[in-house]
Amino acid sequence: MERGESSNMNRRTFLKLSALTGAAVGLHQITPPSSVVSVSHPPRKKHGAFEEKWVPTSCLGCSGRCAIKVRVVNGRAVKIVGNPFSLLSDGKVCPRAHVGLQILYDPERIGSPLKRSNREKGRGIDPQWSPISWDQALKEIKDRLRSLREIHKPHQLLMLHGLNSKSTEDMLFRFGEAFGTPNIVSGDGLDGEAEKTGNWMADGHHEFSAYDFDRTQYLLLFGADLLESGRPLSRLLRKWGKIRRERPSRVKIVMVHPRYSVTSAKSDEWIPIFPGTEGTLAMGMAYVILQEKLYDKAFIERWTAGFENYKKVVFRFPLEQVSTITGIPSYTIQRLAREFAMTKPAIAIGGKGAYALPEGSYHGYAIRCLNGLVGSIDIPGGLLYQEKPNYKTIPPVAEDQIAKKGRKRPLIQLGGSERFPFARSVTNQVPESILKDIPYSIEMAIGFNCNFMMTAPSTKRWEEAMKKVPFYIHLSPFVSEMALYADILLPTTTYLEEWGYEHSSPGAGFAEMRIKQPVVQPYGEAKSSTDILLMLAKRLGGSVEKSFTSLGEGHEGFVKLRTSSLMDWKGLLEKGVWVGPEYQYKKYDRIFNTPSKRFEFSSGNLETLIAKSGKRGERQREDRHRYDAVRFLGEKESYPFVLHPYQPLMAFEHGSQNYPWAQEIYLPLQGTGWDTPVEINSETARRLGIREGDEIWVESPFSKIKARAKCSEGLQPEVIAIPSGQGHYAYGRWQKGIGVNPNELIGVDFDGISGQASYFNTRVKVYKA
């Protein structure tokens, strides 16, 4: 709290200072305007009675979960702005936050529980929904759940969750634990498991990195589309402006990427690279840094382990070889390496394109080690370790014997099994497991706001799997693709109608928590996921009910209880944000969770796991540092291009895209919306006789889709890029039938260590339709 005020003070002083000294010193910047909202005055009561209020709450357009303020007039939310108390992004929000109004007032939301009458399931089959009462819906679900526990098979319940509030996540984990199922699957395995695992190999933190942009001097991006799919996006957008022109020195940003993205366009340099070789480039750069002895000797001597071993590995990748693999001239690699090592502090950041690959964890590890090499670990202007708010601990669940036994069963996503000995979340394994009953059959599934049917590679398998699940319950505000397979569809509230607490995905370093409170009345009979879980627990009775009795009154009570350790309730409701203590740098004596308690260039964590897992691990030992060739799906002869699916800024992550404000400006670089053109290098297109706007087929060994061609100068010649997020077929006048979904083309492949689904290693061919 005090922090927020002092920051405001700083901003004011800064404003004054720059006004005074602007001309003399020649500050090359625009001073950030005050975040005071222009209409904070009491409204004039001229045209009848109206009620106006600003409600601080939290966004859920992505896992950034920014603090927002919503203007409510006569019970309608009419405007969303950032909350100035949030220091994560200096009170700024990304464009997705503004679209929240259209998420809330989506004309095709569902207002009451729906039950399917058509027993047949599948794409294009009408479920023939009939509305039922909440009582009836919950009774049916409860009966099913209870019978699973009665036959001592609670593990046959599968819980899938997409993008939910932190409070809802906590609640559903608790429900799973109390009920007795170990099968709670998130979308993590589709998203950032490889990056997290790479980080964990180096320093023991299985988490995304936070970055101190305020003080950095150089940014090297390995395909990190910070300005589109980066998270927390609002922070990245704000800091981008800051590091460019609000400091005495302008930060240089270099983007290495197969595609000329918005981030590439806004960087100082764009260096096209052959897809999937970002990790190799990191090794090549390390080679230069080691050879020219540009590394941070003090840090490496005092706080790292395995350096000699690392040297040996790096010297297996001489510059010439790296240049051939990546397609980047060796003098460019040399120059980048020198710039990166000699501009201090510098940060190297990888993107999904560098990680969502069969050897993704190693690529992540290579990029992490590059940061370690120049000593950018936990220093001002380097990588930070995200702190989390200390929510009040709640009493442990009241597990009974059934639950205890169920929880001990192996996971259906196979994390920790023979197949994925080191993985924690293998989301894309779920459909195979369901279809082949590995390791047992799934009798019932509950989906919380997830839409893996659109977002996971090889979408057809998910359709088959969900068809097979005997009883599926879906919770969501709208009929998403996955909801089409539900036996009972429960309408949930959007993030503007419910209680909760949130904190960002790693970004700022210091902890920050935001309250989420209803700004308007829920639509129809919609209820929040947490309230639904509480009602189910109550109906189930026994130990499940007991696990939820001491958590306060309902959803609001739960949030109040959990946040009571941070801030008083009234202050929190008014301010909306709690900011943790100032970040402490250089915590080297306690920050590394590795066997040597140091930053490890040769991963002790991985060694330990390999030693534990026996034979299967041995293969991993051999696979290690495989940076010379990416394992692609499809033969190069018949499928000459590599598919590059990418997420534009306006793609939402909660399973719907039915928002015209987002749809019409979907692709700013192409100047179009409402479509997913297939980007193809213009020279390649000319060779293939494809012209701008032609209908073309994109075919992988697994599937094919038809779309319009877009010739581009900003694409590596061997790459075909298609934006993801479109191709919805379930509902929505503003999304149904618009564009195609590149995930349909992608084959099933995993990163051997983390279980991350591979998105960027499918080969395709294109031809005129």
Place this chain on the structure above:
Amino acid sequence: MESAVRLPILIQGSKSTRPEEEKMPKWAMVIDLDKCTGCQACIVACKAENNVPHGSPEEQRRRRDIYWNKIIAVTRGRYPKVQTELIPMPCMQCDHPPCVTVCPARATYRREDGIVIQNYRRCIGCKYCMVACPYGARSFNFRKQDEMEYHRPDLPPDPGSREVWPFPVRTQGVVEKCTFCFHRIDRGIREGKRIGVEVLPACVEACPSCAMAFGDLDDPQSPVSIAFGSRTAFRLREELKTNPKVIYLPR
């Protein structure tokens, strides 16, 4: 008929040299293309603020969708030496606006503070101004009257209550354009607030990278003047001598 937008009535072309007029501010906007991230928050914020109707695939195909502010992409070069500039394009609020010159109905005019305004009640929908505008900043409203709210169920049900934040009711068959959010400025002045610091147009307020500055160009202390003086600046199509008041700072 109820007026479409409550426009302040101003006398056009008045050449009086009253002392108040000397104090008339000169509203301008500076957009730093180096800080701009191309995120389009300005576009969405404008749509939300001004009730600008969203388009549809069909309208976009026929280029009939309405934007008061739009990011355009200008690409130069060939692979691998390619350079794309993403440029936010609000109305340039020219000092010598060609649109005003050509308007046969005197529906568009320049306020004394330099903001170019469209009077929907006078507009006859001839689109001369759209042809004349060198920046493509103007849009024609093809929408039918019965779609007035354009699927904006978030708007307060009682139009009277919109006074507090004037979501303008739309009018079919007229040309419309960016107003520099004059409603915010006018209210700000009435309430004695500092324009450019406390009161900003919706796009400037929403800009997450703080790439946009707004204020009085005649006031050397205003954020917009400081930004303008910070480094080389340029305006679009300078050779036409339209004197735009949207100023860009290059990369």
